[in-house]
Amino acid sequence: MSGRLIVIGLGPGEVPYMTAQAVDALACADWFYGYGPYVDRVVDINDPRRVVSDNREEGARAREALALAARGECVAMLSGGDPGVFAMASAVCEQIERGPQAWRELSLEVVPGVSAMLAAAAACGAPLGHDFAAISLSDNLKPWALIERRLLVCAGAGLVMALYNPISKARPWQLGVALERLREVLSPGTLVIFARAAGRPDERITLSTLEEARAEQADMATLVIIGSEETRRVERPGQAPLIYTPRFAPGHDPEATGSQG
Amino acid sequence: MSGRLIVIGLGPGEVPYMTAQAVDALACADWFYGYGPYVDRVVDINDPRRVVSDNREEGARAREALALAARGECVAMLSGGDPGVFAMASAVCEQIERGPQAWRELSLEVVPGVSAMLAAAAACGAPLGHDFAAISLSDNLKPWALIERRLLVCAGAGLVMALYNPISKARPWQLGVALERLREVLSPGTLVIFARAAGRPDERITLSTLEEARAEQADMATLVIIGSEETRRVERPGQAPLIYTPRFAPGHDPEATGSQG
CATH class of the missing domain: 3.40.1010.10 (Tetrapyrrole methylase, N-terminal domain)
Incomplete structure (x- = not known):
């Protein structure tokens, strides 16, 4: 053989x-x-x-x-x-x-x-710099209730989330419902990234917040990243802001405490 | 500038x-x-x-x-x-x-x-083929209680987990405790992969189960993957077994039900 x-x-x-x-x-x-x-x-x-x-x-x-x-x-x-x-x-x-x-x-x-999430993250800074989850929003192969549960427990535990397959013609409502449910557990200012065609010449990165994000901002070619409460936005003159998630949890900044070992 | x-x-x-x-x-x-x-x-x-x-x-x-x-x-x-x-x-x-x-x-x-988890997964099949989380076991930059909580909620929600920084000379006990805690929520036969130096000539993949896995099987160059209850092992004659996680949740096999759409 x-x-x-x-x-x-x-x-x-x-x-x-x-x-x-x-x-x-x-x-x-x-x-x-x-x-x-x-x-x-x-x-x-x-x-x-x-x-x-x-x-x-x-x-x-x-x-x-x-x-x-x-x-x-x-x-x-x-x-x-x-x-x-x-x-x-x-x-x-x-x-x-x-x-x-x-x-x-x-x-x-x-x-x-x-993977798409790595290219999307690289395009806007380092939003996946701390613990994160990769979750497909497609309910073709699993029940929607399971997807909601995973979103809620990951958000509740402080994980950033990379959402694959957020929306398609056959699955038009799932991302909207996901954003709605996440608003129940994350604060309105939580950063949301819509990374369309990441790594391609027509790449388009749209930065938003959980409060303002709308499902229509995504299509089949979009990878959506939902920040954690720790994910930060750094403004830069003449350039897109940087989005990143610090390596450390609150109170564990190695340079503030000298606790790194 | x-x-x-x-x-x-x-x-x-x-x-x-x-x-x-x-x-x-x-x-x-x-x-x-x-x-x-x-x-x-x-x-x-x-x-x-x-x-x-x-x-x-x-x-x-x-x-x-x-x-x-x-x-x-x-x-x-x-x-x-x-x-x-x-x-x-x-x-x-x-x-x-x-x-x-x-x-x-x-x-x-x-x-x-x-990323290391992608190389590790590729070396043994497709263990990250369904929803998964990437979690660092280093408690240098976050409290151990938070790490434990994340492990338990991700395992409980059926996510496969890729564990970065599982062990080091300065952090000798964390992986052992993580395995112990996971045994409380996952079944003994849950598949565990120790991927040492994935993608390097000295790559070494060790397949185990949650019951049998020991922290000493990992070192600083190891990426540990903890399967979900759905992760499967396929024996092959004369070759290493394949480890993969099906794309579908139980009861949602597209070929058994014709439900894919």
């Missing part, structure tokens, strides 16, 4: 965000599976080795790619961002567990990439 | 994990600040542009670098992994907020990188 499946993280959008490891992995692949816009980034649209499919067909896409790899081919499965964060690596593992024994014998490699 | 400070994420260890953007940023820098082992990766040990300092001197290092940038230089601040996750980007923002007005006028860029 010489087949290989390589699940490759392309990073948040543009080639400069790809790792050398991802570039090397692309070079050795016989086939390129993935959601069209991701495949478009790195494989010419006329290349016969492309096999693109819709965003909602992860299971079928993974099975097809595994079956092809089991015939001895080297198959690349392309993911935006990091393949392990709300992306294809988990879908592939699911299918390996359910599929024929031969799929367990394949060589599976996962090539990590810069 | 032409000074620039670029906070660069080098990724988890080896040059193949660096992005092209990070390589470009290194090329334009006049100075390289950072913790010695990170600087060693990309700047020759005899290069006079190196300014290395100890792991615990983030504040002073950031101030020095900012002061140099304010004199018009292009200064690189090097971070392992991603600079925005328990690393230098937040320390730099803290100092900009506290420092002279001139520091707010500098050009600050943060170049994201593959």
